[in-house]
Amino acid sequence: MARVTISDPTLLREIFISKSEYFEKNDSPPLVKKLEGDGLLNLKGEKWAHHRRLISPAFYLENLKLMVPTMGKGVREMLDKWSEMSKTATGKVEIDVCEWFERLTESVICHVIFGHRCEEDGTPSSSSSSIFQLQAQQMAYATEAFRKIFIPGHRFLPTEKNRKFWRLDKEVRHSLVKLIDERRRALLSSSSGGRDLPRECGPKGLLDLMIKETGNYNNNNNNVVAGGNGASRPAAATTDDVVEECKTLFFAGKHTTTNLMELAREEVLRVCGAHDPPSKDDLANLKTLGMILNESLRLYPPIIAIVRRAKVDVQLRELKVPKGAELLVPIIAIHHDPTLWGNDVNEFNPARFARPPPGCQMPCSHPAMAFMPFGQGERKCVGQNLAILQAKLAMAMILQRFSFELAPSYQHSPTVLMLLQPQHGAPIVFHNL
Structure with a gap:
């Protein structure tokens, strides 16, 4: 199969925006698809579009802002433990x-899925924690499999590792079905009791949105449910759909200089004060912190590349792309291209995000397609707002209470395990202020 690498922002705009209907996401390897779930990350066509419309309200910024107090409580509890450790x-x-x-992220993901913190201490419930742990084991097996010589059909053989992977997948599904059934019964009980569904005035939980979309709260996987006039209509979501979307979110959701630190701290103290957790309105006014996060995402984007497949023959300016050809978009290479970002491209310089030109919708003065840490176009990561909101909140609260620097034991070795992450962790030395 032909594959072409594309990094020209002009061509990228055609691929992701103006001619996006002619391209589709490439198929994930079977092991990855099993791990990620057959949800938004892997669906295509009308089913993908329907799921995107269904799930998006849970990730609207206004809905996520309702979670800020709970998220702030989780961060505060984490920082209290750090303070005790630093005594x-x-x-x-x-x-x-x-x-x-x-x-911390696991707790936030639970909040997005269920619309509330899973436990009073802010940690995920035992059921949720088991899902995270099981998926971590699955990812380890999948990563090991990629590093071995490819043998066609090997994933179907009953080897010891394959049997373990299959067992883990069954356990993940069993845990998710149990959580879904419990929530379905709670919704049914609330509805039959003449009460409104819970949390209508609070943040929308993804699980509730998915269950309510089925049109009823019974536990089946049929593709037809009764309409309001007694007629049958296609079910918008089955239990299998809900399971796969939950697998996707459980998986996808989880994975400076001194002067700059002082500038950021000064901004946080000015906007939020020295002790109060940032409010949802405060976070929008932390401009310096936003620049720091954008520059971090430029240097180390969580997604290092995207592949799109041509559904038909397509003309991209002078480039003719035949049907079936794959286009590789090397995000990390684009983010480190000196022709787009300047000769200091490998330096940490948040100031490059300070002055957007008039009319530019991006947070920097470079071509829009030069900055895509969460992808681009209609398939851009639905959880982008959640990731930025959580990172801003955590960093602001850390700056209120600590100064910090890299630990002497830190080893700079980014690696890719589905997403870009530090191979040897990120040890930081924290000082109480």
Whole structure:
């Protein structure tokens, strides 16, 4: 199969925007698809469009802002533990922030799926935690499989590792079905009791949106449900659909200089104060922090590349793309292209995001298609707002209470395990202010 690498922003605009209808997402490897779930990441066509419309309200910025107080409580509890750990003679502590931020993210994902914190202490419930742990094991098996010589049909053989992967997949599904059934019964009980469905005035939970979309709360996978006039109509979502979307979100959701730190802290203290957690309105006014996050995402985008397949013969300016050809968009290479970003492309310089030109919709003065940490076009990551909101909130609250620098034990070794991440963790030394 022909594959062409495309990095020209002009051609990228055609691929993702003006001629996007002629391209589709390439098929994920079977092991990856099993892990990610047959949800938004892997669906195509009308079913993808329907699921996107259904799920998007849970990720609208106004809905996510309703979660800020709960998210802030989770961050505060994490920082309280750090403060206790730093009560030493030196007043500092080394912490691998990767592990802590993973747990924080798990709690936020639970909040998005269920519309509430899973446990009173802000940690995911035992059922949710087991899903995260099972998926982590699945990812380890999938990653190991990619590094071996490819043998056609090997994934179907009953090897020890394949049997373990199949068992993990069954356990993930069993745990998700159990959570879905529990929520379905709660909705049914609430509805039959003459009460409104829970949390109508609070943040919309993704699970409720999916269950309500089925048109009823019974536990079946039929493709037809009764309409309001007694006629049959196609079911918009089955239990299988809900399971696959939950697998997708559980998987996808989880995975400076001193002067700059002082500038960011000064902004946080000015906007939010020294002790109060940032409000939903405060976060929009943290411009310096936003520039720092954008520059971090430019240097280390979570998605390093995207592949699109031509559904028909397509003309992209002077380039003729035949049907079936794959176009590789190397996001990390585009983010490090000196012709787009300047000769300091490998330096950490948030100021490059400071001054957008008139009429530009992007947060920087470079071509819109030069910055795509969450993808581009209609398939751009639906959780982008959630990721940015959570990162801003956590960084602001850390700056209120700590100064920090890289630990001497830190080893700079980014690696790709589905997404870009530090191979040896991210140990940071924190000092109480």
